[in-house]
Amino acid sequence: MIPFKLLLHQSSSSFSIPPNTPLYLYPPPPQFPNPALPPPLHKPTLSLRPNPFSLSIRLCNPEFRLFKVSKAEAPVTGNEGGYTKASPQVEDLSPDGAVYRKTLALVECSMFAALTGLVYFLSNSLAIENYFGCVFSLPIVISSMRWGIAAGRKTMVATAMLLLVLSGPVKALTYLLKHGIVGLTMGALWRLGANWSLSIVLCTIVRAVGAVGYVLITSFLIRENIFALITINIHASLAFIFTASGLGTIPSMNFIYALFTILVLLNSGCFIFLLHILYSVFLTRLGMKASLRLPRWIERAI
Template structure:
């Protein structure tokens, strides 16, 4: 009897299930092996893959974070968007600064025209475009010019916007672009004089078209009459031709524009130097010594 009980216990121990888990199958092992009676044509198109246990995913840093190795081999996280030397920060600063300059310039020009005090502030209307061109580049100065003209177009109509563009906008953009590129004062004054003269002639033609009167003909006739009066007073019996009158008128326009541009160069140089932008300017030696 005891022998039979020991034999039954021995058989139960042989059929006991192990509590340990099975080892993981290698990647090349298939769960379902190919049977002998299966041919190659009846085999599955894709072999059965083993079950894979995915590992926990790594936590990645967001786009706006940046990890840098410090001196103590530690990772310091900083906001790249808010960094003073960051690309996003500089683009935002450029956009805000140019927008504010355009808004202030348009508002001051509109108020000065409404109050008839444009002659007192006319020398400062080109300054914001010059500052933006020097600080942020020629493209930024061009965008600010377009923004100012569009703002004046909305506030006071196309006539005032065109007048600002011809008398102040083209001159400011030319001066700012030349100063940004580091041109000499001789080249800058010469090109700005041409830009100012072209703007003045464009203003005359525009006004003539609007009032339906040839202002250029009136100016040349007055010059001719003044010369005839001077020649008669001196005792010279000479009648100047109209070609000479046109040539004299062009010389007078160039002299007026050159004197105005030279004064703007002096004024803007002193003003920008006081603002701390002297390193961005290329001033002549006599002006550097005076400043």
């Protein structure tokens, strides 16, 4: 007979479980093949033992990086010799950013141009242009004072193009000669900080040249020399006055031309002076007094 201890020792030695054998407390569930999905071509295995011939996969914590829109890098542009990388530009949509200010300036210039063109077109259609003649240059002056001389020029050109489409080339040229160039000159001088004496003199010359150009265009359109008619009428009026006064002299044509030039400059100067007063008061009410260079007497009056 075999002893009980020896039998127990032999049975325990024969019933040994390898260390790598997985233990199941319950039978694994049956696995059925999925007909909808194709079988994988390669089934990855995860080995816990180090293998020098296998690639190790490291799982690291994901990092979330926030990209700023304001520091957008310019794309790569190509040249004849190759590709060069442009310098980065800061484009910020904040109220103090360059993109926001350019967009706001463009919108204001377009709105001013549309409003001026519509008012000028309606005033010409209703024959009330003389009553609104003092406000046609104001949008250009405001654009120049707020956004620079380039913005005032854009407003003038946009208004002229709109009038060209609505009323034709004659009305567009009339606007440029009588109001557009005057407003651009005044806005540029005020933007540069010029005093009123220089501004009034230069704007008077521009207004006088524009009036002469308007008369020339009208003369070309009606096939009549309006300057000759004006000078002849002035000469006849002065000759009648001198004869009625008992003076035996008759004014010469050179005197008539000089008198005509003086009257045109005087008329343009009075109009420009009134525009300076009106626009200074209006811009002061808009809160732009700090950017204006006003005389002392007008500052005291305002």
